Amino acid sequence: MQVTLLGTGDTTGTPTVGCGCDTCEAAREPDEAMRRRLRERGVPEEYGVERSRFSVHVENERTGECLLLDCSPDFRHQFLRGDVALPDEAVVSHIHFDHLDGLGNAYRLLESLPVYAADETDPKTGESVAETVSSKYDYLDRVSVHPVSPFEPFETCGFEVTLVPVDHPPLVCYGLTVRDPETGATLALSGDSSYDVPEASRAELADADLLLVDGIVPARLCEFHPLGGRHEDEAGTPRTFGTKHMTFEGARALADDLDAADYRLVHVSHFPTPEEAFAEDAALDGERFTL
Template identity: 65%
Template sequence: MEVTLLGTGDTTGTPTPGCDCDTCTAARERGVERTRFSVHVRNEATGESLLVDASPDFRQQFLREGVALPDEILVTHIHFDHLDGVGNAYRLLSDVPVHAANETDPETGESVAETVARKYDYLDAVSVVGHAPHTRFEACGFEVRLVPVVHPPLVCYGVVIEAEGAKLAITGDTNFAVPAESREAMRGADLLLADGIVPASLCEYHPLGGDHHDDEGVPRTFGTKHMTTEGAVALADELDAEDYRVVHVSHFPSPDEAFGDPLAVDGERYEL
């Protein structure tokens, strides 16, 4: 499988509109971007393409990277920066299945699949397919699983994609308290894409501070919703990932932190 990181940023992206912080300025000077999160996974055996999360930056991402339009889409949760790109199916796509979890979210009273179906009921091209968490299903010739993670207050899911001995794992938006069964499903990935929004040092600026501290007191969760960089790295180590990249990165890290390993930027490609 060929994996292209279309969007590696958080909800505002980097550079952030209207922001002249050192990191946004450096991003402009270096000509690098972190648009809203999205991953393109091409099955080289079938020629099909699966899109994991449909970013609002869909048009820009596909034009910039020159990858094929998706044959199928998977949505991890209903936050706009992961969902609203589905609207690009209008006039661009035909008969595109959109995969999502079918368990009811207590917060919204409907599942991710039901929310997607309701929001995009005007698009004839979109057909929503619901799946139970941890149940294997086929998409674009891949074996796929949605695995629950923790991203309060909404339900959210990581993704495991496998084909011909290759394994891609994506944590989705999550704090460090990923359930044990989901951790096991993601274990041993050839590539792990792990949510890590800021370095742990910035937890002091969050109203809720940090959580899930390691033995040295370093927070692996920023507030309640996302892992820190240190949390993402710790998870990758715990799960024995062959390779990993930190994604869903904000513009708050300093330029030295923001553009060095292991933080990903848009356009990176991996062959698994």
């Protein structure tokens, strides 16, 4: 299983358009220390220092098939710069635009794109993620939507994939696991989530070879959120920023809770300092992992 992080940022990405903060400037003009870190991580030079909107490419090296996890609006940019094949199939975790709107790129690029999404009705929208994807992209006859139930594994691209509910109010959202049935290699995604991941979902996400875990800012920045922080640890450190995303501390705690062999923080924003934003465990576009 070859995993390529196509997009590792939040809704606005890093650098953010029109922003001159220290972190965005460090991304635009990386110093030699940052360039060395990129080389050490194996990030191709053409990627530079960037966090585009979230998407993960998973190649099954046995079958040659490629699975796309979430469809970033940066799809075109990600596939132009990345040395990866276009997807054979895709999974959509939830209906926020930064995880979904890249589906429009299926037009004239792909002969077909089966898309898997959850079949549970969202009380907020009155329809499931699968139904929303189907209705929003009904003009794309090359996209076919396949509803799947949480906790029920399904097969795609030679992998076994399982969706699990997480906590990303006000909408339903799902984490997932991707397992190679022959090697046992496992990739897990927390999905966009607070620290309040249900126990049954934690059990499915546990013991992964690689966990991509949602962490948007350090806990110290909770004071700037209108709702503050939640899910404090024993020392009073918030593990959730507002209601929708984990703090860095919460994400690291979840990785520890789940006993992941390795992990990376994803959905990272540009609000942390450069030292925080580009910490060793904070993902960057272009990182690759062989599981």
